[in-house]
Amino acid sequence: MATSEPRATGGDQDPDSANLRPPSTTYEYAWMHGCTRKLGMKICGFLQKNNSLEEKGRLAGHKSFLSCDNSDRDARFRRTETDFSNLFARDLLPAKNGEEPTMQFLLEVVDILTNYIKKTFDRSTKVLDFHHPHQLLEGMEGFNLELSDQPESLEQILVDCRDTLKYGVRTGHPRFFNQLSSGLDIIGLAGEWLTSTANTNMFTYEIAPVFVLMEQLTLKKMREMIGWPGGEGDGLFSPGGAISNMYSVMIARYKYFPEVKTKGMSAAPRLVLFTSEHSHYSIKKAGAALGFGTENVILLSTDERGRVIPADLEAKIIDVKQKGYVPLFVNATAGSTVYGAFDPISDIADICEKYNLWLHVDGAWGGGLLMSRKHRHKLNGIERANSVTWNPHKMMGVPLQCSAILVREKGILAGCNSMCAGYLFQPDKQYDVTYDTGDKAIQCGRHVDIFKFWLMWKAKGTVGFEQHIDKCLDLSQYLYNKIKNREGYEMVFDGVPQHTNVCFWYIPPSLRGVPDGEERREKLHRVAPKIKAMMMESGTTMVGYQPQGTKVNFFRMVISNPAVTQSDIDFLIDEIERLGHDL
Amino acid sequence: MATSEPRATGGDQDPDSANLRPPSTTYEYAWMHGCTRKLGMKICGFLQKNNSLEEKGRLAGHKSFLSCDNSDRDARFRRTETDFSNLFARDLLPAKNGEEPTMQFLLEVVDILTNYIKKTFDRSTKVLDFHHPHQLLEGMEGFNLELSDQPESLEQILVDCRDTLKYGVRTGHPRFFNQLSSGLDIIGLAGEWLTSTANTNMFTYEIAPVFVLMEQLTLKKMREMIGWPGGEGDGLFSPGGAISNMYSVMIARYKYFPEVKTKGMSAAPRLVLFTSEHSHYSIKKAGAALGFGTENVILLSTDERGRVIPADLEAKIIDVKQKGYVPLFVNATAGSTVYGAFDPISDIADICEKYNLWLHVDGAWGGGLLMSRKHRHKLNGIERANSVTWNPHKMMGVPLQCSAILVREKGILAGCNSMCAGYLFQPDKQYDVTYDTGDKAIQCGRHVDIFKFWLMWKAKGTVGFEQHIDKCLDLSQYLYNKIKNREGYEMVFDGVPQHTNVCFWYIPPSLRGVPDGEERREKLHRVAPKIKAMMMESGTTMVGYQPQGTKVNFFRMVISNPAVTQSDIDFLIDEIERLGHDL
Known part of the structure; x- marks a missing residue:
């Protein structure tokens, strides 16, 4: 048309x-x-x-x-x-x-x-x-998504822009609590507008001199916050936490079995990765993609709060070794997706040292707490990690996408990934070509994810991020205090949340007092999806739900948007009760 | 500070x-x-x-x-x-x-x-x-890249924005010829501004309803242009051609050896991938990352124009089979990085059918020619491919990043990559959850790359892309005609270029008439880097150079920016001669 x-x-x-x-x-x-x-x-x-x-x-x-x-x-x-x-x-x-x-x-x-x-x-x-x-x-009312052979007028293009926004979701709205990434940071947004106007690519200094240097300085600053001496090490911004985690597995394998790069997995013994049953599925995805196989990704048991039990890790390492396989890599999660749990990194690091395993910390969600003097103790031991994933686009409110993979050992990213393509990385350039970082990546072209983050850091300072994080954690504690003893609520786990995740069931009056059992569980399982569906239909707020292990569907509330106030939390609770009362 | x-x-x-x-x-x-x-x-x-x-x-x-x-x-x-x-x-x-x-x-x-x-x-x-x-x-003049604890004023932030642009590279400038991606499309730019304002994520319909549907419709349209019946199949936008190519290798492996997903590469025999010696290095990178090993990525010989010799492919398949290994995958390049060569896809498809191999076409650079009735014959046979990489951010002028992996068989992307994480993809939502595409990806969060492309397609129509592509190819022929017999130029290969790539040596007067030999080769090898360095110092234009195989450094001119005119080509030649005359 x-x-x-x-x-x-x-x-x-x-x-x-x-x-x-x-x-x-x-x-x-x-x-x-x-x-x-x-x-x-x-x-x-x-x-x-x-x-x-x-x-x-x-x-x-x-x-x-x-x-x-x-x-x-x-x-x-x-x-x-x-x-x-x-x-x-x-x-x-x-x-x-x-x-x-x-x-x-x-x-x-x-x-x-x-x-x-x-x-x-x-x-x-x-x-x-x-x-x-x-x-x-x-x-919808003339909003036609189909593409055509002939051009549309600019007037129609402007209408399409309006309609695209109209039928989308306002992830920056103070009552959007659905994802770990939310909010709409104005400085970050300005940074993205500039980035797309500059429209360049991270792979060489030649075409992105300023952005390449900003990335380098920012990664160094992040490594300093992790606690690696002098901020030394390496890193990259990658297209999201799943890819950052994949990098960590790749470089761990390269560290211990570099011949896999040329000869494939058949050159190595059967290698095993360990990660929490509460960890992000990207570790399993990496295991599948990189040729380990998901069966060689061993899930670790957790305590009631969703934190890895170190003794379970050690027992499973010993078990794997007895079978003749080779334990390679442990992922410790700093801020799990659902519970917001922080694995005990120091205890895990002790075990990794003892058995000579690579320690990765997936701080995609929790890494931001390193910016807070009040909360960074939750990541104690992270300085002993070999690699860290940290997504500023989650807890720090940077626009999507902005994820860093940070590595303690310098040079290993390049060792693992470089193919030295002469047509991209010419050694005879007039400038110091060590700034051409493209060959460290599994990508060739790489989107400029650094500028918005750099600009936000300039504009807020480290203290600005700290205030933001402290405020979000205070708000989640407000929510926790509000509902922990409130009629009609059950907490999924006890105690003040470690991160902004507050996990709870809303129990409609019809289920209150009903004894636990299969029937109640089945009914309760359907409550959150029903409330969520009504929420979306009414458009008033959005919050996520999911089952976890044997636990039926519950709400997972998370806060990362600086626009949120206590009144928004009150609104959410009112809304859940309004919509769920008669279920 | x-x-x-x-x-x-x-x-x-x-x-x-x-x-x-x-x-x-x-x-x-x-x-x-x-x-x-x-x-x-x-x-x-x-x-x-x-x-x-x-x-x-x-x-x-x-x-x-x-x-x-x-x-x-x-x-x-x-x-x-x-x-x-x-x-x-x-x-x-x-x-x-x-x-x-x-x-x-x-x-x-x-x-x-x-x-x-x-x-x-x-x-x-x-x-x-x-x-x-x-x-x-x-x-530079007060442009301080270091980050600090305390915030900067918005006035300083605005100065930083200006300085960032000032010291960057204008990839949209009509005389920037350095990369396959160039130009600054205004509609695409507006699309990126809107995308970053919407600041959402592709993984569920729930939070990106419009973008998810736009992606689906656009991918279908692209599959129609490839020639798959009814546009059926599957696909995703991924963070660049290297990742798209990596997807193709992963799904080929899953198609023939699905047990690798759970058991790892040890569950499969030694698998071999084939790709041209002129192909993009990402196939080798994928081989390394996914656990095949680069030694199991066999490079195919090419003719003088950089096109795979089909007989060489067949001979190498037979050789590999005789060694007891299993040929799995062939990558045919449609538009090679340096020469712009199109491998003979139909002939390669015959061989893939005969030996039951997965055929992937890397059309990252050349895929755009499918939009041109005049030039699409260069990709004849692409409809027989099992998967295709196609980067609208290259020849079609879409802002970075925009790369599609397209797959003929529906469902195989999900089969290969899904982990069914209950906390992300709840089956009990109120809408049709087949639109939740996130579990098909190796990423979790995925940047919205579709909107700018969809908007450009709306605004230009298919015919607009066709005109753009035909114009760029006409301009490259203009350059070829201008220099093929010009004093001081030697073409790297004979004949009209298949794509916009024109590869040539500039021979300074001091080397003209000097007989071929090691000394001349060494001197000539240094000419392009010297001219390029002077170009960058003077800031007048940018064009790439590289060696290839035994050929010493030569210029690779490419055109993908609609702003380029014949006068810009004339300017480039004048500039090369001005800067290189006395070398």
């Missing part, structure tokens, strides 16, 4: 319309909307004054409004609004005379985005406007 | 200053710079009118300028400029009353970015302002 006529959307269609906003902010809203219109005016005013005949002809598609729209003073201003319905992508830069429409188009996009941002922080806005896949695929 | 005083930068420091621009555009430039200032005015005007006492107090840090700055009409306008030196990240949203400073800050950033964009397309702007790593690390 090709059209230059924007598809009209229904009454409630425009995410910019004020009808989802509280009346009190309507004026302010309209005012912001006017801002980039004003830019459009300036642009067109300039064009009217300066353009050649040719340009004037091309501008026939611009509508003109004469009006006085300067509400703050007695000023008069010629207002000209761009008509995007006759403009197409081909009219933008690098097209001849493409600069003006380019600027107008981008500013219109920015107008859409800034409105979205403001509404994201506005609690009277819904977290989401839920629709089923088939509904969106059928085309 | 903590300071709220922005570090002053020297005379040439501001990328917004007009001194790098031609005099003719100075006015236009100043005019654009004024645009978001005007936004600032509107904002402050609003604040002056509407704010409570509390807000007025907080706004003490705003400077006010009274001036008449509306150059196009007789209008009067109160200009108020925000003083960012007393504002910090903590003053932005979600701070109380944070909306106004947030909008002001973001619009100031947009001002920086739009100025950067305009200059990127301006040929009088340098491609880069080269500095050595130690110079940038020492701090």
Whole structure:
């Protein structure tokens, strides 16, 4: 379908319309909307004054409004609004005379985005406007996802941008608690906008000099916080914690059996990896992908709080050795996905030293606590790890994606992964080519994930991250205190949570007092999914649930968004009770 | 170091200053710079009118300028400029009353970015302002890369943003020819800005409903273009071509030896992968990472143009089988990195069928030619492949990163990679959970790479991509015709290039007529690096060079940026001759 006529959307269609906003902010809203219109005016005013005949002809598609729209003073201003319905992508830069429409188009996009941002922080806005896949695929009020041979007008493209945001989920909303990554950090966002404008690639200093150095300095700072002497070591930003964890397994294997790189797994004995039954599934994924096999990923038992029992690790190491296999690698989780548990790293490190195993700490979720003087003791012993995964895009609120794999031994990443492709990494360049880091990665091109993080660190300082983390942990304790003895709630585990994870069942009145048993368990298992479904339909808040081991579905509340306040936590509890009361 | 005083930068420091621009555009430039200032005015005007006492107090840090700055009409306008030196990240949203400073800050950033964009397309702007790593690390004119404990003011953050762009490389500049990815597509850029504002994650429909569906529809469209019946099959966007290629090896292994997933490589015989000696190094990297070993990645011989010789593949398969190993996988490259060569896919597919091997086509670079009716014949036979890598972020000009792995057999990606983690993928959700695609990936979180591409496809249509590709190939033929018989040039291989890659030596006068031999080869080997170093120092253009096999360093010219014109090609040749004449 090709059209230059924007598809009209229904009454409630425009995410910019004020009808989802509280009346009190309507004026302010309209005012912001006017801002980039004003830019459009300036642009067109300039064009009217300066353009050649040719340009004037091309501008026939611009509508003109004469009006006085300067509400703050007695000023008069010629207002000209761009008509995007006759403009197409081909009219933008690098097209001849493409600069003006380019600027107008981008500013219109920015107008859409800034409105979205403001509404994201506005609690009277819904977290989401839920629709089923088939509904969106059928085309909501003209929002057509299908691609076509012919171009759409820029007006339609702007409508598509609005609709994309309208039917999405506001992960930055103060009542979005569904994921470990939430919030919308303004500095980080600005960093991402700049990163995409720079549109470059991390693999050589030649094409990303500033970003390569920022990555190097930031990784060093992170290693210092881990506690490796002088911040020495190595590292990379990778596309997420699962890949960072995969790196750790690869380099552990390379450290002990470097011949696997050339000869394959058949050159090594049967190698075994250890990780907690509560750990992230990426260790198993890595075991499958890298050729160990999931059967050689041994799951460690945990205590009631989800922390690895060191004695279980030692027993399983001994067992594996007795079978003639070779224990290679232990993953200690610092902040497990569901319980937020911190494995006892020091005790695990003792065992790793005793048996000469690689110790990896998966701090994807909990690594951020290293920034907090109050909470970093939960990671005591991390300085003894051989490698660490740490995702600033989780607890530290950096926009997605931003995950680091940090390695204590310098040079081993390159040893493990380099293929010395002459066409990418020429040794005869005019600069110090040790800054060309691409060959350390399993990727070739690598997205610039560093800038937003670097910029946030500059803007907040280490103390800013610390305050953010302390605040989120305080809030989770507030939630814990609020519900631990509240009627209708059962905690999944006892005691103050180690991280911001608070795991609980909501027991509807119909199940209160019912004795434990299969029937109650089955009914309780269905409660969280039902409440969650109603939450999403009503769009008021979002929180995750899951079963764990033998435990039936329970809510896992997590907080990483600095916009969250106690009132949002109160709201969540009210909402669970409102929706779940009659189940 | 903590300071709220922005570090002053020297005379040439501001990328917004007009001194790098031609005099003719100075006015236009100043005019654009004024645009978001005007936004600032509107904002402050609003604040002056509407704010409570509390807000007025907080706004003490705003400077006010009274001036008449509306150059196009007789209008009067109160200009108020925000003083960012007393504002910090903590003053932005979600701070109380944070909306106004947030909008002001973001619009100031947009001002920086739009100025950067305009200059990127301006040929009088340098491609880069080269500095050595130690110079940038020492701090260029106050640009301090080190991170500190205390926050910086927003004014300093804005200076940092400008400096980051100033010392970077303009990959969108019409004279940047250094990489397979170049250009700065405005629609794609808008798409990235929106993506980072939405800040979500691809792993479930729950949190990325629109993006998940866009990915599904776009992948289907790509499979249709490959020629798989009805566009059926599977796929994912992954963090780059190297990871996409890694996926292909993993799923090939899973197809033939699914037990490797649980039991590891020891459950399979010795497996062998085949790929061209001209292919991308990521196949070898995958072989190393996944436990095959690089010795089991057999390199295939190529003809003079860099295309695999099918008979060599068959001979090597037979040889491997005679040794008792198992041939598993063949990678055919569609558009090799250096020569731009297309392996004969149909002939290779015949052999794969005969010996029952997995056929993967690495179309990271050449896949885009499928969009062109004129050039897609170069990929004939791709419809017989089991899997295809195709990077829209290369030939199709989509911003980084955007790479697809496409698979003919539905369900095999999930079979290979799923771990069914209950805490991520709950089967008891209220919507059709087959849309939760996260467990198909080796990643957990996955960056939203689809939106910019979807938006570009909407805005350009298939025909727009076709025109772009045909134009780039025409330009490379222009370059080829220009230099093939020109004095001082030798082509690395004969004939019209298959892709936009044109590979050549520039022979300085001092080497012309010198008979071939070790001494000439050694001297010639040093020519391209010297010219490249001077190019970077002068900042006028960038083009890649590398050796290949026994061939000494030569230039590899590639074109993927729609901004390039014949005059830019002429400029490159002039520049090479200017810089290389006296070598």
